[in-house]
Amino acid sequence: MAIDVGDICRWILDTGLAGDGEQALLNGTAERLRAAGVPLTRANMVCDTLHPILEGHAFRWRSGEDETAVIAYGRDHDPDSWANSPFNHLEQSGAPMLLRLLSPATDSEFSYLAELRAEGQTGYLATIVRFGGTGGDGIGVGGMECVYVSWITDHPDGFGEAEVAAVLAIMPSLGLAMRAASLSGIAHTIARTYLGRDVARQVMSGRIVRGVAEKRDAVLWFSDLRDWTRISGSLPPDQVIPFLNDHVEPVVAAIHAEGGEVLKFMGDGILAVFPADDRHAAAERALAAAAAARQGLGDLARMREGADLPSTGLYLALHVGSVFYGNVGGPDRLDFTVVGPAVNEVARIAAMCRSVDRSLLLSQAFVDALDGADQQVASVGRFALRGVEVVQHLYTPDA
Template sequence: MQSFSEETPYSPAEDRGSWPMRKRRILDWLMTETRQQRFIDNILVDMCQRLVDDGVSVARATLHFSIDNPQWRGARMLWKPGLQQADMQTFDHGLEETPQYLNSPVNGIRSGLDEIRRHLDAPLDSGPEYPLFDDLRADGLTDYVGWPLEHTLGKRHVVSFSSKRPGGFTEDEIALFRDLLPALALVSEVRLKNRLARTLLETYVGPHASEQILAGATTRGSGVTVGAAIMICDLRDFTTLSDIWPRDDVIGLLNGYFDAMSEPIERHGGEILKFMGDGLLAIFPLSNPNACADLLRAIAEAQAAMIALNENNIKNGRSVLGYGIGVHVGDVMYGNIGSRKRLDFTVIGPAVNIASRLESLTKEIKRPVLLSKAFVDLAECQSGLEGLGPQQLRGLGEPIDVFAFTGISAAERPRPD
């Protein structure tokens, strides 16, 4: 997922020293030498290797985090000897209701237990038993211990360590782990908060805008002029749908529509700048020489996805969804606009206005996708167009030539990977 830390490899002395010395080395490293490492999974790998090099019998370690992510409920990071990168696994929302999760030590700790210790090679009545422990025994592990990682505002995550030494961890090793917990909690919370900030920005403003904001573009009026193909899409008769369908059904219809439109846009390099009620604004920067062709491919795939969505809607007794798309090309101002305390990272300019007027025109001439001649000329599209002649757009003095998009040929569609 991320590249392994490029820090100088740890080379302990032949004499590992006393347990207090070992603890001091690991704590000093955690608190003062991990500042340049952005990713907690890399810190986990490095920490475990240092523990092994210092004679600690750890043979498996995990970190379990709850994540504020629209796609995932949580993530597990796993280290074993020989791994240069942690094994990463994400979990979908709803995991916490599954028997697998409910009958796990992770759930036990998140539900309030302060420690779970199990000598895996001891009789079954010597401690708590979970299905996971059978898997650990099959891997030759002899001991398991898990603790909460306490973050601020009551957030509780989980760390675990396992051993293969006959008899399991020594009391000195368990004491060492316990002493590491506050430092590991602090180090992991900083990384999780950094990742959360990036995830939230990517979720709400998109990956490109989030990079600009994180790089310091936070001043009102800051921005750049870029050439872009602009796409504006709007759902038809949304007000009527909102009046006749229950709220949850309306939200489900909207989400299905946005999935159908958004996924092809993002797949082909477009950036969705905002959702506007039942509409969206997206750009394809012309720094990509294939931007216009990619936009047409995205529209074609979105139309196919809408057909499939409407077939499913009909099957489930829901309304068929209509839409209008306007496309133009030109220079736009890309940056921060708004009040002193509330900013929007977006694009503005005459080219955006023309795309918006084209989308509105789809209602009048009953064509779902309209393209300006300026866009068509730049796209060098050879098929799938119908010229509609000059059209008067609201607010513009002179008519502009408009084309209806009827689809792209098989030869122009992207090849499957």
């Protein structure tokens, strides 16, 4: 007898439209199939993503278990394991499904099926929904070409014909809802990766109108690498970007750990902000990030020295001021960034690090914000900075 899955398909579409995530979709679908008469004990879903580190996510459901597991897998996953998997068989063969009643004969076909049989499972159904087409500009989304779902049972006879038909009937709806959920996650990942965490939240919430700006108080961070021009010119071309990434990573980690936001990478330069509703607290967080960044670069230098590789340190300026935070650019190409005199000032202060041979310079405004802190500072002098009207009194931490 056929199993009616109309209500299940409607639930899948309603849940997808409500914006629920992949795990909720898998859980609800598996539970409803089981209630309809499909003797499911387990379900697993795999879909690729677009992420700088991860290749995809795997979701799992187990009958009778409240806890679920989401597994993120990277590009360093075992290629042999994937090559010998039912999902890879579907990808390579172009088949819509793979159905097996588990037996000693299936053990040698796929090692995963042998594991399932050893755990008391009897039937296995692998399904795939392939995604076709790209956007109007001909650009797709990374490697997200399909979603795989496996369905597992411990019924003595495995899956019957009606049960297989029921699963196949819900797959287009499930694939569509999963694609929508995954694309939403990918959009947020891309925004965070290329814009930063706070800017991504603002852009994804709708702040994309040119000219809309917000005035904020902020601690401004401007840093670049010591001797970068000389080092980059001496490195083989294929080592320039890895060198830069190795040295930027501990700096970005230190900024984020203290609540800062990286707004822009400019070659080896970094512009970051620490929101300064409380200027004193923000200044202390920025100093803590500076110490952590220098420690991280020191650790990196020792590691690279052991491998006979070059390394370098950091020039850094810290300043406090009011900035305008918003969209700048052309009608269809915008940059969400900070502008204002304080931004120019912190860049000019950073440029002074080389002239006065100091790795860290603090503006008068920053030192004022530190008032009452334990940090002791020493005057470096008063300087007229290019493009800055007021002479700047600069300081450095007193060792």
